[in-house]
Structure formats: C-alpha cells, structure tokens
Amino acid sequence: MRELDERKTKILNAIIRNYLDTGEPVGSRTISKYSDLNLSSATIRNEMSDLEELGYILQPHTSAGRIPSDKGYRFYVDNLMKEKDQEVTEMKEFMIEHTERMEQVLKQMAKVLAANTNYTAMITAPSYQRNKVKFLQLSQVDEEQLLAVIVTEGNLVKNKMISTREALDNETLLKLNILLNTSLNGLSAEQINLGTIARLKEQAGIHSNIVSDVLDALAGAFQEDEDLEVYTSGTTNILKYPELSDSQKASELLNAFEEKKQLVTLVNETLASQEQTGIQVYIGDESPIQNMKDCSVVTATYQLGEGMKGTIGIIGPKRMDYENVVDNLKTLKNQLDTVFQKKRE
Amino acid sequence: MRELDERKTKILNAIIRNYLDTGEPVGSRTISKYSDLNLSSATIRNEMSDLEELGYILQPHTSAGRIPSDKGYRFYVDNLMKEKDQEVTEMKEFMIEHTERMEQVLKQMAKVLAANTNYTAMITAPSYQRNKVKFLQLSQVDEEQLLAVIVTEGNLVKNKMISTREALDNETLLKLNILLNTSLNGLSAEQINLGTIARLKEQAGIHSNIVSDVLDALAGAFQEDEDLEVYTSGTTNILKYPELSDSQKASELLNAFEEKKQLVTLVNETLASQEQTGIQVYIGDESPIQNMKDCSVVTATYQLGEGMKGTIGIIGPKRMDYENVVDNLKTLKNQLDTVFQKKRE
DNA sequence: TGTTAGCACTCAACTATAAAGAGTGCTAAC
DNA sequence: GTTAGCACTCTTTATAGTTGAGTGCTAACA
Numbered sequence: 001m002r003e004l005d006e007r008k009t010k011i012l013n014a015i016i017r018n019y020l021d022t023g024e025p026v027g028s029r030t031i032s033k034y035s036d037l038n039l040s041s042a043t044i045r046n047e048m049s050d051l052e053e054l055g056y057i058l059q060p061h062t063s064a065g066r067i068p069s070d071k072g073y074r075f076y077v078d079n080l081m082k083e084k085d086q087e088v089t090e091m092k093e094f095m096i097e098h099t100e101r102m103e104q105v106l107k108q109m110a111k112v113l114a115a116n117t118n119y120t121a122m123i124t125a126p127s128y129q130r131n132k133v134k135f136l137q138l139s140q141v142d143e144e145q146l147l148a149v150i151v152t153e154g155n156l157v158k159n160k161m162i163s164t165r166e167a168l169d170n171e172t173l174l175k176l177n178i179l180l181n182t183s184l185n186g187l188s189a190e191q192i193n194l195g196t197i198a199r200l201k202e203q204a205g206i207h208s209n210i211v212s213d214v215l216d217a218l219a220g221a222f223q224e225d226e227d228l229e230v231y232t233s234g235t236t237n238i239l240k241y242p243e244l245s246d247s248q249k250a251s252e253l254l255n256a257f258e259e260k261k262q263l264v265t266l267v268n269e270t271l272a273s274q275e276q277t278g279i280q281v282y283i284g285d286e287s288p289i290q291n292m293k294d295c296s297v298v299t300a301t302y303q304l305g306e307g308m309k310g311t312i313g314i315i316g317p318k319r320m321d322y323e324n325v326v327d328n329l330k331t332l333k334n335q336l337d338t339v340f341q342k343k344r345e
Numbered sequence: 346m347r348e349l350d351e352r353k354t355k356i357l358n359a360i361i362r363n364y365l366d367t368g369e370p371v372g373s374r375t376i377s378k379y380s381d382l383n384l385s386s387a388t389i390r391n392e393m394s395d396l397e398e399l400g401y402i403l404q405p406h407t408s409a410g411r412i413p414s415d416k417g418y419r420f421y422v423d424n425l426m427k428e429k430d431q432e433v434t435e436m437k438e439f440m441i442e443h444t445e446r447m448e449q450v451l452k453q454m455a456k457v458l459a460a461n462t463n464y465t466a467m468i469t470a471p472s473y474q475r476n477k478v479k480f481l482q483l484s485q486v487d488e489e490q491l492l493a494v495i496v497t498e499g500n501l502v503k504n505k506m507i508s509t510r511e512a513l514d515n516e517t518l519l520k521l522n523i524l525l526n527t528s529l530n531g532l533s534a535e536q537i538n539l540g541t542i543a544r545l546k547e548q549a550g551i552h553s554n555i556v557s558d559v560l561d562a563l564a565g566a567f568q569e570d571e572d573l574e575v576y577t578s579g580t581t582n583i584l585k586y587p588e589l590s591d592s593q594k595a596s597e598l599l600n601a602f603e604e605k606k607q608l609v610t611l612v613n614e615t616l617a618s619q620e621q622t623g624i625q626v627y628i629g630d631e632s633p634i635q636n637m638k639d640c641s642v643v644t645a646t647y648q649l650g651e652g653m654k655g656t657i658g659i660i661g662p663k664r665m666d667y668e669n670v671v672d673n674l675k676t677l678k679n680q681l682d683t684v685f686q687k688k689r690e
Numbered sequence: 691t692g693t694t695a696g697c698a699c700t701c702a703a704c705t706a707t708a709a710a711g712a713g714t715g716c717t718a719a720c
Numbered sequence: 721g722t723t724a725g726c727a728c729t730c731t732t733t734a735t736a737g738t739t740g741a742g743t744g745c746t747a748a749c750a
Contacts (some may be wrong), residue, residue, distance in 0.1 A: 025741095025742090027742050027743085028742075028743080029741085029742075039694090040693070040694050040695080041694090041742090042693075042694055042695070042696090042744095043692085043693060043694070045742090045743065045744075046692095046744095048743090049743090049744080059742095059743085060702095061700090061701065061702070062699095062700055062701060062742090062743070063700045063702080063741070063742050063743055064701080064702075064742070064743090065741080065742065065743090134487065135484065135486045135487070135492070137482070137484050137492075139480065139482050139494070141479065141480045141496050141500075142479065142480070145500075147480070147482075147494065147496060147502065149482075149484070149492070149494050149504065151486050151492060155486075155490075155506065157492065157504045157506075159494065159502045161502075233603070234603075235599070235603060236596050236599040236600050236603060239592055239595065239596045239599070240596075245592055247584050247590055250581075250584060250595075251581050251584045251585075254580065254581040254584075254599070255581050258578070258580060258581060370712095370713090372712065372713050372714085373713075373714080374712085374713075384722080384723090385723050385724080386713090386723090387715095387722075387723050387725090388721085388723070390713090390714065390715075391715095391721095391722090393714090394714090394715080404713095405731095406730060406731075407713085407714070407715095407728095407729050407730060408712070408713050408714055408728080408729045408730045408731075409712080409713065409714090409730075409731075410712080410713065410714090
C-alpha cells in the first residue's frame with residue numbers, strides 16, 4: 001500500500017520542481033495555476049496539509065508557502081526524477097585524449113564539472129589500494145642522493161629521494177634495479193609481505209639497507225595516497241546560493257574544501273557503499289560530512305578495473321538540479337571508465 | 346621640510362593603530378582620551394581636519410570618525426611601524442628539517458603562516474627560470490612508453506611520459522641516457538639553444554626523434570613551471586573581516602585564490618621589483634591584482650641562489666597587523682633562505 | 691463525498707517616522 | 721595656540737503601520 005496516491009505525488013512533484021527553480025517557498029495558488037491538475041488552490045491546500053503531516057514538505061513559518069523536507073527530496077530523487085537521455089559530450093572526450101598526465105585530466109574534469117553545474121566539484125585520483133607496481137627505477141642523482149621513481153599500473157608516477165652515505169657505482173645500481181623490478185613488478189601493496197621483503201634483502205646482500213629505503217619509499221608512496229589527493233573546483237560557487245552563503249556556513253564549507261582531509265571521509269563512504277548505478281545522492285543530514293548537512297552531495301565511482309576506484313562528487317544546495325547533476329556525473333563516469341580502460345589495453 | 350610635524354604624526358599614528366584594532370572609524374574624543382598628548386578633542390579635531398586635507402585619513406561620511414586612507418597606511422608602513430625584534434621560531438625550523446619533498450614544505454609553510462596571521466597565505470615554489478638540469482633519465486616503462494624523469498638543481502622532480510612506436514633495447518637506452526646527461530646537465534633553460542639541440546640530435550643518430558621528444562618534455566616541464574605552482578592556505582580567513590566578506594568581494598577574492606593564474610601576476614611583480622629587504626607591501630590600489638584593491642598584500646622573496654627565487658605572500662584587509670605580518674614573513678624568508686642554502690651544500 | 695469559494699487570520703517584509711548617539715565644524719572665550 | 725560649547729549632520733536603532741502572500745477553516749455546491 002502506497003503512502004502517497006497519484007494526486008499527492010503529482011503535487012509533491014510540482015512543489016519540488018518549482019522550489020528547485022525559484023528557491024522560494026511555494027504556495028497553493030502557484031501549484032493550482034501552473035500544474036495540469038486543474039484543482040483550486042483550496043484543494044491543493046488540503047493536500048499540502050496532508051503532505052506536511054506525512055513529512056514530505058514543511059513550512060518555514062506560518063503563512064509561508066511550503067518547501068521540500070529532506071524526506072521530500074529523497075522521494076523526489078528516488079521516484080520522481082526523470083532520467084535524462086544521455087547526451088553527447090564530445091568536448092570532454094577530446095580533453096581526456098589530449099592530456100596525458102592523470103592529474104591534469106582530473107583537474108580539468110573538476111573544472112568542467114563545476115562550470116557545467118554551477119556547484120562545487122571534487123574528484124579524486126584512483127585509489128592505490130590494490131594498484132600494482134609496474135616499473136621501478138633507482139637513479140643516482142648526486143653523490144649522496146638516490147631518486148626512486150615508481151610507476152603504477154594506472155601510470156601514476158611517484159618519486160622519492162633517498163639519502164645514501166656514499167654513491168653507488170653504475171653496475172651495482174643496474175643490478176639493484178633489475179633485482180627490484182623482477183621482484184616487485186606486478187605486485188600490489190598487500191602482496192608485498194614479509195616473505196617478499198626477506199627474500200629481497202637477502203638477494204641484495206650488502207645493499208639491503210638500500211632495499212629497505214626503497215621499500216620505505218614505496219610504502220610512503222602508497223601511504224601518501226591513502227590520505228589521497230582530492231582536486232576541487234568551483235568552491236566559490238556555493239556563494240551563489242543565499243541559503244549557503246551566510247558567513248558562518250560558507251566559511252565551514254569552504255574550509256572543508258580547503259582541508260581536503262574531510263573530503264576523504266566522503267570518498268571512503270562512497271567507495272564503501274556499493275551501488276549498481278554507481279551514483280549516490282546524500283541529502284542534508286545523510287551526508288557523511290557534518291559540515292555539509294545543509295547541502296546535498298552527489299557522488300559517483302569510476303573504475304579502473306581490479307578494484308581501483310576513484311570518486312567524483314558534486315556539492316551544492318539541497319535544491320540542486322539533481323537531474324542535471326546526476327546526468328553530468330553519469331556521462332563523466334562512463335567516460336573515465338572507458339578512457340582508462342582504453343589506456344590499459 | 347616635512348609635511349607632518351611631530352604632533353600630527355603622533356595623532357595619525359594613534360588613529361591608525363586604533364583603527365587596526367577596532368576596524369571602526371575613530372573619533373577625536375577617542376584620541377584625546379587614549380593618547381599621551383593631553384589635548385582636548387577640539388584640538389585633535391583641528392589636527393584631524395588638517396590630516397584629512399593632506400590626504401592621510403578620510404571620513405566614510407560626515408559625522409563619522411576618520412579612517413586611514415591608502416596614503417595613510419603607506420605612511421604608517423614606511424615610517425611609523427615598529428620593527429619587532431625577530432623572535433625564535435623553532436617549530437618551523439623543525440618542520441623544514443623533517444619533510445623532504447619541497448612541495449610538502451611549502452604547503453606546510455603556507456598553513457603555518459595562515460594560522461599565525463589569520464590572513465590568507467600563498468607561497469610559490471622557486472621559479473625554474475634560471476634553474477639547471479641536474480639529472481635526467483629515460484626509462485622504458487612498457488612496450489610503448491618511455492618515462493622521462495628530470496631533476497633540477499633545487500631537487501624539483503618532474504616526469505613526463507613519452508609514447509614511442511616501439512620499445513628500445515637496454516643498450517640504446519643506456520647510450521641515450523649518457524648522451525642526454527653529458528650534454529644537458531648543468532644547463533639552464535636559456536642555455537639549451539639551437540646549437541645544443543642540433544649537436545644533440547646529430548649524436549643521437551636514428552634516435553633523434555626521441556631526443557626531440559625529450560627536449561619537448563623538458564620544455565614542457567620548464568613551461569609548466571612558468572605558470573607556476575602556487576600553494577594557498579587560509580583562504581577562508583578573509584571571511585573573518587566584515588569589510589571583505591560581503592558576497593561580492595569575497596567571491597572575487599576567493600576566485601583569485603582558486604584560479605591561481607591571477608596570483609602569478611603578483612609573483613612576477615614581486616620578483617621584478619628588487620627591494621633590499623625583500624619585503625614588499627602593496628596597499629589597496631597598489632596591488633598588481635585588480636581584485637585585491639580592497640586588501641593589502643605583503644610579499645617576500647626568498648632565494649635559492651643563482652637567480653632562483655620564490656615568493657611568499659600574505660593577503661588580508663587593509664587594516665591588517667602589518668608589524669606581525671612583516672615579522673612573520675621575514676623570519677620565514679630567512680629560514681627558507683638558510684635551509685635551502687644548507688641543502689645545496 | 692470530494693471540490694470549491696470566501697473570509698478571517700498570521701506573519702515576514704517593507705516603509706515611514708522618530709529618537710538616540712557619535713562625531714564634526716565653527717565660534718568665541720581663555 | 722588651546723579649549724569649551726553648541727548647532728548640525730548623518731548613521732543606527734527602535735517602533736509602529738502597511739502590504740501581500742499564504743494558510744486554515746467553514747459553508748455551500750455538484
């Protein structure tokens with residue numbers, strides 16, 4: 001048995017759509033006039049009264065119109081929202097093809113997303129979690145410093161300086177490089193266990209201390225990505241929405257964007273909860289980040305195969321244009337999925 | 346002949362200090378009471394009238410107190426400000442020692458600076474401009490991709506992927522690496538001219554196309570730093586100052602911080618104008634960035650020897666605590682100077 | 691029984707007006 | 721040259737009145 005009959009649903013839909021447009025509380029008269037229900041405002045009023053009792057809408061104050069409650073938004077997102085037919089977006093495609101470094105791609109994506117939606121966009125590099133070492137190289141940079149370069153399957157490049165007591169000769173360096181690569185290539189962070197390490201050190205002989213350093217560097221590189229890189233764009237867009245732009249709230253929000261740590265919570269949350277479509281909508285209090293309880297957050301997970309995942313997110317006011325946002329995220333997600341797929345082949 | 350006699354100077358000083366504290370226009374009575382001049386408010390009023398005529402202070406409206414004009418601030422910064430005796434700041438020292446990657450150091454610095462001052466801090470990596478190649482390495486990452494790693498004198502590491510038609514064998518790679526290093530090491534961007542390039546390509550023989558790619562990568566790396574990395578922190582601090590936090594201004598400012606491009610202007614300006622102390626103060630319209638005409642900007646240049654310079658800056662309201670800010674910048678500048686000096690040895 | 695017209699009521703938002711307070715400029719006296 | 725005093729200005733705050741959008745309820749209607 002449904003809680004809402006068809007008419008109530010229609011009215012709720014009308015209220016929410018109107019509110020998304022205007023940002024103003026919407027009254028019975030408006031609905032009566034601008035919907036195809038052909039009901040008088042009085043009737044609408046009765047229905048609205050019911051809807052309020054059921055918790056889908058609320059009044060900011062007596063004698064104001066109604067605005068959607070979180071429950072209302074939720075209902076809208078789950079049941080009322082029209083799926084847009086995916087449009088072509090050649091531009092983005094082009095962009096991905098023509099920039100090679102992943103960072104750049106991601107930064108650009110964030111920018112485009114923010115510009116398209118007028119909300120704030122965030123995007124993370126695919127998590128190293130189960131990423132594998134693809135290539136590893138030690139080089140003598142000067143008398144006392146070695147440079148370790150680590151390339152992973154996803155073509156993420158990390159480098160780390162290692163200080164040494166004295167320079168290694170070329171031959172030793174070459175041997176070490178071969179050793180490291182044969183031992184570690186194709187392994188993920190978890191797969192490099194004590195056994196691997198012991199074997200490696202044994203083979204390295206007197207240079208085992210360098211191996212240690214390399215492993216530390218490796219761990220460091222992986223670690224560094226645990227508290228992972230988050231690119232944001234359009235953070236100032238939130239100032240465009242009066243309900244978010246009072247000094248207090250804006251400051252908290254902007255801080256969350258600057259202190260990217262907080263965003264990590266969001267990312268983890270998103271990665272944890274598996275959704276088939278890969279799109280998630282957090283409305284108000286549902287958001288994993290406390291500071292964002294007055295916002296809605298929409299996230300998507302893109303995949304690079306084998307458990308390597310990244311997150312894209314849009315943060316905006318509760319009355320955000322969910323359809324547009326979801327649509328944007330979906331296209332982008334697909335694009336990332338396929339592009340990275342292509343690169344792997 | 347001085348424009349301001351001693352008494353006027355004292356009064357101006359009192360006005361500015363008071364305004365820096367309170368942010369409110371200051372009236373004659375306040376000065377009369379809280380200064381050691383022992384003059385009646387009427388006398389102060391006469392003097393203030395003179396000061397206004399001379400352009401050092403101004404009235405927001407009739408029957409309000411006076412606030413310092415840009416000229417007033419300028420006079421204050423140039424003549425009235427007390428130099429604080431440099432304090433010890435072990436904490437920062439510690440931090441620099443314990444982080445190895447320059448990026449990290451700079452990010453941290455920015456954070457500390459913002460936290461200390463309650464304004465917005467920005468800091469740039471030392472400009473590549475005349476930086477030299479210290480080490481260069483090509484590695485075969487997979488069948489079709491070469492990784493070029495470039496390390497510069499300042500231990501900045503850049504990497505770039507190069508796509509190749511087919512894999513190179515180890516020997517060729519080794520030869521190329523030696524060739525590249527012997528030819529390019531120690532050269533700065535300007536020193537790598539057509540002559541160098543021609544010679545290099547000739548020596549590379551059939552692999553001259555790869556040399557081209559490497560040079561492109563090199564140019565790219567140098568280029569990438571032309572529009573250089575700027576780290577900001579405490580951007581939301583500007584919201585703490587009512588005179589800057591109205592939606593309009595705040596948005597513009599925050600945008601400037603997000604779109605780091607604009608900050609580059611500031612950096613270049615700073616680098617261009619040589620000051621012996623290395624500290625510069627831009628008040629209001631003096632700022633090279635249009636958006637910051639309601640702010641003051643204080644910048645410092647730190648040096649890494651041989652023309653490699655970076656910039657540190659603080660952006661805040663005109664009524665910022667100049668003494669504190671200048672002091673902070675000075676210490677930090679010195680610290681960076683010496684630390685980097687140490688690293689080079 | 692569901693729908694509607696009509697009306698009294700509420701409350702935010704706006705406007706006008708008054709009063710208070712801070713500060714100035716000027717004049718005249720010290 | 722300095723100061724007391726006073727009229728004047730202009731912002732800020734408070735108060736009250738007005739408007740208008742919107743509701744809830746009742747009674748009439750189909």
